[in-house]
Amino acid sequence: MGEVDPAFIQDIQHRPKAASSPVQADGIPLIDLSAVVETAGSQSLGGGLDGLVADVGRASKEWGFFQVINHGVPPEKLRRVEEAAREFFRQPLEEKRKVRRDEASPLGYYESEHTKNVRDWKEVFDFLVQDPTLMPASYLPDDNEATEWSNKWPDYPPELREACEDYKEEVEKLAFKLLELIALSLGLPSDRFHGFFKDQQTTFVRLNYYPPCPAPHLALGVGRHKDAGALTVLAQDNVGGLEVKRKSDGEWIRVKPTPNAYIINVGDIIQVWSNDEYESVEHRVIVNSEKERFSVPFFFNPAHHVMVAPLQELVSEQSPAMYSPYSWGKFLITRKRSNFMKLDVENIQVHHFRLPPSQADS
Ligand SMILES: O=C(O)CCC(=O)C(=O)O
Numbered sequence: 289m290g291e292v293d294p295a296f297i298q299d300i301q302h303r304p305k306a307a308s309s310p311v312q313a314d315g316i317p318l319i320d321l322s323a324v325v326e327t328a329g330s331q332s333l334g335g336g337l338d339g340l341v342a343d344v345g346r347a348s349k350e351w352g353f354f355q356v357i358n359h360g361v362p363p364e365k366l367r368r369v370e371e372a373a374r375e376f377f378r379q380p381l382e383e384k385r386k387v388r389r390d391e392a393s394p395l396g397y398y399e400s401e402h403t404k405n406v407r408d409w410k411e412v413f414d415f416l417v418q419d420p421t422l423m424p425a426s427y428l429p430d431d432n433e434a435t436e437w438s439n440k441w442p443d444y445p446p447e448l449r450e451a452c453e454d455y456k457e458e459v460e461k462l463a464f465k466l467l468e469l470i471a472l473s474l475g476l477p478s479d480r481f482h483g484f485f486k487d488q489q490t491t492f493v494r495l496n497y498y499p500p501c502p503a504p505h506l507a508l509g510v511g512r513h514k515d516a517g518a519l520t521v522l523a524q525d526n527v528g529g530l531e532v533k534r535k536s537d538g539e540w541i542r543v544k545p546t547p548n549a550y551i552i553n554v555g556d557i558i559q560v561w562s563n564d565e566y567e568s569v570e571h572r573v574i575v576n577s578e579k580e581r582f583s584v585p586f587f588f589n590p591a592h593h594v595m596v597a598p599l600q601e602l603v604s605e606q607s608p609a610m611y612s613p614y615s616w617g618k619f620l621i622t623r624k625r626s627n628f629m630k631l632d633v634e635n636i637q638v639h640h641f642r643l644p645p646s647q648a649d650s
């Protein structure tokens with residue numbers, strides 16, 4: 289294939305730089321979680337973690353991104369998912385399309401996602417951590433009906449479902465630990481965020497498959513974006529391609545694959561809960577002409593009925609609330625809806641809920 293469908297072609301200013309010398313992200317902090325993982329089971333975090341909490345706080349503030357090692361997720365569980373995912377994506381399109389996502393149930397396989405109205409060079413398979421999950425029936429603000437979303441598992445490969453279900457249990461434990469560390473780093477009780485995720489969290493896991501691309505200088509695996517949820521726990525293979533926009537100078541920095549590490553990033557919801565103390569940072573994925581790449585993000589999201597707003601404890605006269613509350617469920621389905629059509633307007637973003645300075649002052 290010499291020619292690339294124009295739907296994939298990025299505007300000049302968003303194309304990757306000549307790929308010869310991407311800036312490697314030595315700067316993205318690497319955090320060792322052994323001290324946390326040793327705390328038993330579902331118990332909340334206790335004392336003695338000050339250094340770790342400070343590292344997580346600094347990384348969240350300066351980068352919005354960090355990597356973790358000794359995180360407690362058994363590597364063979366991720367390997368099983370990757371192997372099954374490779375089998376799945378290797379099939380002909382018509383097989384994969386048997387579990388294609390549709391507007392009624394946006395889980396399963398999808399090959400034509402758009403980010404900022406440009407098509408991504410990737411295929412995905414999404415599944416919910418809670419199956420089924422309650423979601424708003426409509427994006428319209430006055431419609432209070434709820435509906436159930438359910439997973440769509442393919443017949444082939446038969447081991448995909450069990451591998452995925454086994455894996456998400458492990459990553460969920462890690463996600464809660466990270467949430468606790470972030471709460472502590474903001475001076476909050478470690479379980480401050482838990483209530484938002486109890487009963488009906490809307491977390492989903494995505495299997496990302498990036499095929500080799502004949503025009504890696506024109507297209508992106510995923511266009512620049514911020515993650516809309518609370519926290520993302522991402523596994524990437526050893527090919528590399530994730531780039532993070534460095535806060536200090538706006539430079540795109542490549543995140544070097546680190547064996548057995550997870551990449552963690554603060555999403556828009558933590559940005560709002562923290563009242564801008566932490567920021568959700570833009571990132572994108574570069575593709576290449578030789579190698580396929582896999583990644584597995586776990587998008588840790590609260591229940592659909594949660595109204596997202598700056599936490600009371602972090603708001604004061606000196607530091608007024610920067611956002612008006614918004615419904616997470618409505619936000620999420622408005623986003624999903626836009627993936628099915630090219631919109632003339634900008635997709636829904638948290639900055640649409642930002643209060644003007646005069647209101648934030650009052
Ligand atoms: O593939 C990656 O490394 C990141 C993917 C990503 O940012 C996303 O799916 O939101």
Ligand SMILES: [Fe+2]
Pocket residue numbers: 513514515571
């Ligand atoms: Fe992302």
